[in-house]
Amino acid sequence: MNRRLFACLFLLAFTTVSGAAFAGPKIGVVSPTGNESLGALGDQLRQGVAAYQATAGKPFDAIVTAPETCDAASGKRAAKTMADAKVSAVIGFLCPESLNAALPILSKAGITTIGTSVRAEILMEDANRNDWPFYRIAPHNDQEVQTIVDVITKRWASAPFALVDDGTIYGRELAENVRVRLSDLGITPAFTDTYRPAQDKQFGLAHRLERAGVTHIFVGGERPDIAIIARDCAAIGLDLTIMGGDSLKAAPGDVDLADGVLGVMTPAPDTLPSAKDALGVLAKQGIEPYGDVIPGYAAAELVTEASKTGKPLPDALADGTFDTALGKIRFTAKHERTDNPFELMVWRDDHFAPVDGEGVGMGE
Numbered sequence: 001m002n003r004r005l006f007a008c009l010f011l012l013a014f015t016t017v018s019g020a021a022f023a024g025p026k027i028g029v030v031s032p033t034g035n036e037s038l039g040a041l042g043d044q045l046r047q048g049v050a051a052y053q054a055t056a057g058k059p060f061d062a063i064v065t066a067p068e069t070c071d072a073a074s075g076k077r078a079a080k081t082m083a084d085a086k087v088s089a090v091i092g093f094l095c096p097e098s099l100n101a102a103l104p105i106l107s108k109a110g111i112t113t114i115g116t117s118v119r120a121e122i123l124m125e126d127a128n129r130n131d132w133p134f135y136r137i138a139p140h141n142d143q144e145v146q147t148i149v150d151v152i153t154k155r156w157a158s159a160p161f162a163l164v165d166d167g168t169i170y171g172r173e174l175a176e177n178v179r180v181r182l183s184d185l186g187i188t189p190a191f192t193d194t195y196r197p198a199q200d201k202q203f204g205l206a207h208r209l210e211r212a213g214v215t216h217i218f219v220g221g222e223r224p225d226i227a228i229i230a231r232d233c234a235a236i237g238l239d240l241t242i243m244g245g246d247s248l249k250a251a252p253g254d255v256d257l258a259d260g261v262l263g264v265m266t267p268a269p270d271t272l273p274s275a276k277d278a279l280g281v282l283a284k285q286g287i288e289p290y291g292d293v294i295p296g297y298a299a300a301e302l303v304t305e306a307s308k309t310g311k312p313l314p315d316a317l318a319d320g321t322f323d324t325a326l327g328k329i330r331f332t333a334k335h336e337r338t339d340n341p342f343e344l345m346v347w348r349d350d351h352f353a354p355v356d357g358e359g360v361g362m363g364e
Contacts, residue, residue, distance in 0.1 A: 028082040049294065136336065191214050
């Protein structure tokens with residue numbers, strides 16, 4: 001056979017085999033649609049995945065999408081859509097109700113799920129107990145609690161501090177989990193209380209804090225309430241260091257946050273050094289990096305890099321360390337991120353920024 005012809009045939013065969021061997025997976029994206037706030041987040045997640053797909057080489061064979069309406073029925077419908085499409089992995093799910101209903105179906109179909117938003121502990125416990133291939137890049141609630149406890153023990157150890165909450169499931173559980181963790185360390189708050197949320201004024205709480213003689217306070221509650229508490233404490237001349245949780249990242253209410261209010265939260269994804277390349281890709285495509293855009297992009301990176309290992313996707317995710325727009329991601333044996341992305345931030349000049357040094361916050 002002519003050497004040149006042989007070389008061409010060999011190259012063609014190698015290219016065909018290589019192309020088949022490294023063909024990208026077919027993936028699914030499940031997220032809310034519509035004009036509500038969750039719909040906007042769902043759009044951002046889809047944009048992030050699509051932006052990554054538009055990079056050189058089109059890493060995915062196809063992207064299948066399905067809507068999510070935060071109920072069990074929509075979770076089952078979305079899971080069936082993904083199973084029928086024979087996707088390898090599903091990215092998304094912003095609601096625990098739909099995710100909980102979808103996971104058994106996705107698992108039975110051999111589909112790996114990458115959770116980007118749901119933090120519920122019970123859901124991951126179910127996944128581990130039933131051996132469902134569910135991994136999440138969203139931080140879990142215990143990491144928020146641990147970071148709050150770390151701040152209190154390292155910064156407030158000698159200060160009389162209070163734990164208060166708004167009586168809601170979120171606020172009460174957050175404050176109680178912090179209290180229990182501190183109690184295990186032999187630390188007791190000087191004052192605990194529950195306030196009524198969504199009020200125009202919080203002078204009653206402010207006076208109770210004044211009588212208790214505390215100088216620092218952690219609030220398990222929503223951003224608008226924390227802003228009002230800070231305002232009313234200042235109005236009676238009470239100089240407090242006030243700290244909230246990740247809920248402070250919510251949209252502002254009618255009252256602005258006071259400079260110096262602290263928050264234990266995850267930084268905005270677009271501020272992370274690891275997001276630099278993703279930001280460049282998004283800018284070229286005219287996509288603003290708001291909300292869930294970068295988490296969607298990072299989840300797409302994660303699936304691609306894990307798929308390249310040649311291992312079954314759950315095994316690859318369990319064993320590997322992956323560079324993503326959210327930073328290096330490695331999973332624990334319970335399929336949670338090994339890193340804790342929560343950090344202490346301070347509100348200054350209309351934005352949250354990482355705390356530098358010890359002398360920050362109201363009253364410090």
